[in-house]
Amino acid sequence: MSSRRSRSRQSGASRISDDQIADLVSKLQQLIPEIRTRHSDKVSASKVLQETCNYIRSLHKEVDDLSDRLSALLESTDGDSAQAAIIRSLLM
Amino acid sequence: MASSSISNPDTNSNSSPKMRKKIGHESETGILTADTERSRWRTEAEAKNYSIKLVKALRRIRRRDSSSSGSIHESADRVLAVSAKGRTRWSRAILTKRLRVRLNQINKKHKKAKVSSDNRLKKPVAKNKPPSLQRKVRSLGRLVPGCRSLSFPNLLEETTDYIEALKMQVQAMTLLTELLAGHDTLAGSSDHLGSDVVTTTSN
Numbered sequence: 001m002s003s004r005r006s007r008s009r010q011s012g013a014s015r016i017s018d019d020q021i022a023d024l025v026s027k028l029q030q031l032i033p034e035i036r037t038r039h040s041d042k043v044s045a046s047k048v049l050q051e052t053c054n055y056i057r058s059l060h061k062e063v064d065d066l067s068d069r070l071s072a073l074l075e076s077t078d079g080d081s082a083q084a085a086i087i088r089s090l091l092m
Numbered sequence: 093m094a095s096s097s098i099s100n101p102d103t104n105s106n107s108s109p110k111m112r113k114k115i116g117h118e119s120e121t122g123i124l125t126a127d128t129e130r131s132r133w134r135t136e137a138e139a140k141n142y143s144i145k146l147v148k149a150l151r152r153i154r155r156r157d158s159s160s161s162g163s164i165h166e167s168a169d170r171v172l173a174v175s176a177k178g179r180t181r182w183s184r185a186i187l188t189k190r191l192r193v194r195l196n197q198i199n200k201k202h203k204k205a206k207v208s209s210d211n212r213l214k215k216p217v218a219k220n221k222p223p224s225l226q227r228k229v230r231s232l233g234r235l236v237p238g239c240r241s242l243s244f245p246n247l248l249e250e251t252t253d254y255i256e257a258l259k260m261q262v263q264a265m266t267l268l269t270e271l272l273a274g275h276d277t278l279a280g281s282s283d284h285l286g287s288d289v290v291t292t293t294s295n
Contacts, residue, residue: 020245021244021245021248024245024248024249024252027248027252028248028251028252028255031252031256032255045225046225046228049225049228049229049232050228052232052251052255053228053231053232055255056232056235056251056255056258057235059255059258059259059261059262060235060258062262063165063168063169063258063262063265064161064165066262066265066266066269067161067162067164067165067265068161069269070150070161070164070265070268070269070272071160071161071163071164072161073269073272074150074153074154074164074272085271086147086268086271086272087144087147
């Protein structure tokens with residue numbers, strides 16, 4: 001295991017091969033709905049990164065909107081009975 | 093489980109991918125395939141788990157009478173980070189956010205703010221990329237919590253896990269919102285807010 005550690009220190013951050021990076025980028029690409037193509041090598045890393053940033057921002061915004069709605073809903077519902085019902089339906 | 097190797101956030105996380113390779117995952121590059129980790133977020137059990145924890149956390153918020161949307165968002169993020177079980181950097185960063193804010197306040201008092209700002213200016217080590225890519229990498233690092241000065245491969249790892257977790261968060265919160273809204277109308281709430289929500293959810 002110590003040999004593995006020293007090997008990983010050699011291939012430190014400055015010496016990651018392009019292949020590894022391309023592999024990670026393609027994996028990232030699979031997750032993003034906009035650019036999930038079959039010919040994954042045709043999408044540049046720059047586009048993948050850009051789309052990733054946009055996607056994360058849109059997800060953040062969605063969670064923000066949802067928490068807005070939740071806060072409005074929570075203020076109006078009748079606390080414990082509603083939430084007990086929710087938990088019950090979640091557990092089924 | 094394989095990922096119990098990440099105990100200390102400061103150690104070089106390069107060692108853990110090698111350990112995962114040992115367990116026999118298909119890993120051409122030696123860097124974490126993240127397949128098992130990613131699919132972890134996609135299971136229904138995980139979503140249910142998250143939803144239940146979220147409901148309990150929301151209950152606590154209600155009791156404290158501070159159900160602003162900001163605090164709900166924070167709470168949802170914290171529950172998400174807890175579900176990550178400390179295996180990823182972004183989850184640990186979310187959980188220690190409050191501590192870091194307090195630390196920064198204390199440090200500012202003792203005029204140690206200079207040190208922390210120097211850390212932020214430190215560039216990541218891997219610089220074999222054109223500057224436009226570098227800018228994008230930097231902005232991505234700012235979006236994922238706790239990953240500002242991470243090496244590129246580690247950043248990509250964290251990003252893939254973070255995206256999966258966010259997707260699950262959106263799913264669970266949507267479900268919760270619809271349940272609450274539906275329950276409102278079922279309970280015959282005369283509150284007009286309930287009917288407003290129903291019209292928006294019927295889109």
